[in-house]
Amino acid sequence: MPKLRVGVLVSHNGSNLRALHQASLRPDAQYEIVALISNNSGSLGLAYARENQIPTQHLSGKTHPDPDQLDDAIRAMFVEHSVELVVTAGYMKKLGPRTRKEYAPRIINVHPALLPRFGGPGMFGTHVHQAVLDAGATVSGPSVHLVDDEFDTGEVIAQLEVPVLADDTVDALAARVLAAEHTLLPLVVQQIATGKRLYLNIRP
Numbered sequence: 001m002p003k004l005r006v007g008v009l010v011s012h013n014g015s016n017l018r019a020l021h022q023a024s025l026r027p028d029a030q031y032e033i034v035a036l037i038s039n040n041s042g043s044l045g046l047a048y049a050r051e052n053q054i055p056t057q058h059l060s061g062k063t064h065p066d067p068d069q070l071d072d073a074i075r076a077m078f079v080e081h082s083v084e085l086v087v088t089a090g091y092m093k094k095l096g097p098r099t100r101k102e103y104a105p106r107i108i109n110v111h112p113a114l115l116p117r118f119g120g121p122g123m124f125g126t127h128v129h130q131a132v133l134d135a136g137a138t139v140s141g142p143s144v145h146l147v148d149d150e151f152d153t154g155e156v157i158a159q160l161e162v163p164v165l166a167d168d169t170v171d172a173l174a175a176r177v178l179a180a181e182h183t184l185l186p187l188v189v190q191q192i193a194t195g196k197r198l199y200l201n202i203r204p
Helices: 015-024 044-051 067-080 097-103 126-134 170-193
Strands: 004-010 031-038 056-058 085-088 107-111 143-146 156-160 200-202
Touching (some): 004 015, 015 170, 031 170
Parallel strands (some): 156 200
């Protein structure tokens, strides 16, 4: 069986890209990463992809000041490499309508909190984890959801709960959730690749 061809978008460190790629190298993996786009020419994720011979492009407002042209370039990169599933993994921009139309409903995003709470504009990075702590939540964890035309509003297809501890700091909670992202995202992509896209609610 041919492997599912995955395209990934990143903005910064690319730790989820690394987790996804390392999992793709396992003998039982049913997917492969065939294209990587970053909007940040200096991102560690872009460097990692290049080091591992994954085709890459830096595509951003600097390379394409016109949003429509940028959207076309992103879509064209993935079409060129016959991408079948798009993963936004720490990608800090909204995908344009042409790319969304080309790949809907085959675009997924990993979000560092349990949706539908703690999602939407401004809910990224430390802001998410601070909101979780301020709300007095006892659990947090990543969500994987389908991407639509708004932030974090697409159908949730998987979550992995992690405890929020009484003495948690933003950094401590962020590290625990990120580790859970590295577990959840490869699992979801593997299940999609094997035709088992079911709602998952995983507890440690």
